[in-house]
Amino acid sequence: MEEHVGKLWHKLVTRAANRRHAEAVVSLDEIGKTAGVFFRALGGDGGLNLSAAPSTRHGARRRWLERLAASGEKVELCWRDGETLRLPERIDLFAERSLNRDLYLWLVALSAAEIDESQPWIVRNQQATQQTLQRFPGLKTRYQRLVEAFLKLRRLPTILPEDEAAQEHAIRAALLKPGSVDDLPSARRPFQPVPLWLHPNPPLAKTGKTAAGEGAPERESASKETAQSRRKLVAEREEMPDGKDGFLMLFRAESLFSWTEYIKVNRPQDEEEHADNAARAAEDMDSLTVARDAQTSAARLRFDLDLPAAAEDDAVLGEGISLPEWDWKKRVLQPDYCRLQEMVARQAAPCELPQPLRRTARRLRSQFQALAPTKQWLRMQPEGEEIDLDAWLLHETDRLAGLGGGERGLYRAHIDRQRDLACLLLADLSLSTDAYASNDARVIDVIRDSLFLFSEALSATGDRFALYGFSSLKRSHVRFHRLKSFDERYDGQTRGRITAIKPGYYTRMGAAIRQGSKLLAEQPNSQRLLLLLTDGKPNDLDRYEGRYGIEDTREAIREARALGLRPFCVTIDREANDYLPHLFGPSGYALIRKPEDLPKELPLLYAQMTH
Template identity: 55%
Template sequence: MEEFIGKLWHNWVTKAAAGHYPEAAVKLADVEKTAGILFRAFGGDPGLKVAAATSAEHGARRHWLQRLAGSNERIAQGRRDAETLRLPAEIAVFPEKSLNRDLYLWLAALAASDIAPEQPWFTRNQIASRTVLEHYPGLNDRYRRLVAAHLAGRIDPGQMQADEAAQESAIRQALAQPGSVDGLPPLTSLKSRPPQPVLLWLIGADKIDITDQVADPNGDLTPEGSGGKAEATREAHKAEQVETPDNKTPMMVMFRAESLPTWAEYVRVNRAFDDDEDPNASDAARDLNKLSLTRDGESAKSRVKFDLDLPSAAEDDTPIGPGLALPEWDYRKSQMLPAHCLLQPMVAHDAGEAALPQELAATARKLRGQFAALAPQRRWLKGQPDGPELDVDSCVRNHADRASGHTPEAGGHLAQARCERDLACLLLADLSMSTDAPISNSHRIIDVIRDSLLLFSEALTATGDRFGIYGFSSLRRQNIRFHLLKDFAGRYDAAARGRILTIKPGYYTRMGAAIRQAAAILAEQPASRRLLLIITDGKPNDLDIYDSRYGIEDTRMAVHEARRLGLTPFCVTIDHEAGAYLPYLFGPAGFCVIRKPEELPSRLPLLYVQLTRQ
């Protein structure tokens, strides 16, 4: 009964305190796509990803009911930095759902018009608000409704002390007429509180996203696993960098021996080890106001990390040549870094010859039969000046023209001509360590990719199209492995099948360098149409900063370079979250997402037909 009454009291006092309306809540996941489209349509940086912002204590004054209910202590506000547009994971500050949704859209428009990020917070948001209202007058009505609803929930300046009231009045004036207030009046008392959060404005980008990255001793940011969550659910935490604590002479904790129990009942429990991950670590981090980070220059002794089971030099693929120095695009400097990466072409030395696996034989026969119809065929050309046979229709037409006094315009023979498919295709397969993940009890992603390459080769052999197959993985910028499976000059035979059957998961996905090398190979092929087909299971990543926006921008630049060479890049992926980044990399019509990975072997050849039919 006590618990029931307490629940009723909590619900009543929380609702009476206002500031939170669960029945009208709008989640970021519901408007993420709309907000992202609006942000980019209004001129926002297309490389920014939309993600959730973490709530933090604001320290401002609250209504007495809010203090009684213990609510509104923390709040999540929008912000943007070089890589992310952070919006609240949920907005439920207004009683109307339409207002909460409009607040999301307004924050996206405000972030897109944030043209003075170097200005103080108060001035910066006024400039951005005025820019939005001047360039997009259709948002004026929504903005006025949001301002009215927001001001109604703020504490009246008459209930504050003088300096706080001056700040509140300045904020209200700045919201009503953006750009009309030059600066925020200072606080004069040590007991004064900061102003209440302005929900219609962005806060400063003084937070660091460390939810899925940690700093290694070398100063690089090391990814702690491929993201299994959507970007919209990842939260950023406010962090600070501190000095390494000196624990050489820790304080001794005193205790009384009488506090020890005199007897204990044996209880069998699972003892945790130092290396065990705390399952509640993410919840604990979310409750902290600030996370403190430090670099001690030492590697963790209690933790052993392996990239993969590394093969010995005798078992590894054979390098071809000394390697190729390739450039890389640094979007932060807006310049190409020459000879920044080292790409090493490789070929399997012990692959041997192999036949097509029996489980693929039936599908391969079906595909060869379907693709044989695309093979070059001879056709008759009518009205030719000479040829092995007469063109009866043309002869009759010529005779009629002469009889009517006209000069015949066409010849009277039939001639045969061969129809050529003047195209070349290079298939680039992602062989990173993530392809070792299982998709069923008997198959991994790498097995699906292997079957796809085999069936793709069988289909294109039936058409006679020129094609090459390569794979890639990376281990930082100086170790990019580029595996030769079949080049354009070689035939698809038992030796090529053997190389395809020996592919195995590698390291990481430094996609930009691999695309540049593949584009250079394909650009040398004498064909009127050249298709660069990329198969991957995730976004670009590596052990260094390539895992961040840096890798996305370098890959995007590599795709643009391929297009400037006259190539047609197209990406086929099985990553369900690819819709968040592939349109930025390849364009809205430059990629295809295969929702069921096991369908990739059968769908890839048919996709090739669609791409080459135009």
């Protein structure tokens, strides 16, 4: 009975303390696509990802009902860093849904402004507001409606202590007349949160020393994005605690408001028995602290086993190629920063096309033969190789009828309609391709079938093409697998190399694109297509992660266009819409939502691009 009454009391107090409007809520999942387009349309950094902001404690004065219900301690505010634009996961501040939606759009517009980060928080937000309203006067009406509705929700300065009232007066003045406040008065307690502005002190992860070989592992599969996957937690890195075996508590733990338990986590292990419980526990924590234990030799042993012996590895061609890499923070191209090694399969016996693909290959070849170079006769020409009998007969008929022969051409001229086109296909052979695209096929198997059918189709057109695969293990070991060069024929040897492809390591995409661009630029054809086939973002063990890898890849694509090439990406990554428009442009990529359809879709995409 006591427990039942307690639950009813908790429900009653929580409902009374809740000042949100669930019936008018707008979520980030609903407006995420619009927000991304709006941010870039207003001139925002196209390389930023869109993500949900974690809740942070504000420390400001709360109403007595909120203190009684132990609610209202956290708030979701907007901020941006070098890689991500973080917006509230949901906004239900106002009773009108349109106002909540307008608040999302206003925060996006405010984030697109370029401001001096060294200025105080209240000055920064006023500058951003002024700049946004000057550049986009159409937002002024929405901003005024938001301010008017928001000030009605804030606590009146008359009921606050003197120091907090001075802060509130300053914030209200800055909202109503941006640029009128130069400083925020000090107070004993933090000010009330201002959801119309950017976060005053965004939680940033502590930067620590990175161990050799540390980096984010390749994502094994693309998971469907949900509202829960958008939510991010504040994380920080710390040194390994000394007391790894726990501690002896000489007091009652119940007397503590909260306590933290150290748990050893084996990151490479994906299948945990209590993964759901761990996820729920993580949601209740203010921040996640991660430390590296140098004694975890199992993960290191796993990476060593992934490195094949020289006798078992692919054959090395040449001494390697030095390539530059773009540092987006310094905005410089670092010369000779990467080492690319061209390789060819050592054990690749010539073979025929796999039996399951032969029927599809025959159909594709018959379709693509229509694109092959053809001979065509032009009628009624003033000169040519043969007499046009139809034109001559018409001419004689008109002459005998007294109508005159006219100036009609009497010859047929023969022309050759050639496809002056070269295509280089780069296939991502990173570790993530070892994941399963469907119940019975891995991503690498889907890529292998795609290469087979792509080659069969292009052989029917007579177009010149080359096939390469790539993966990487840091900047000093970018593996560039030659499957078919431009000078080689598509035959059993090429099919043997395609059969021999296997998942590699990581995805240093910029270096592979630069080498592919160099090979393609050497071809004399008037049209040159650089086709990238991938299943995820640029990624490697070192700092080639996140924004760094994205911007290097973008710079490599820009260099390819400067050489007169046409880069195009075909991907099966469900999150590709978050970053590929920044890399290739809105019309420079294609997303195949069902990976198993890639072998059939790839040749058809090529036909559409080169018809």
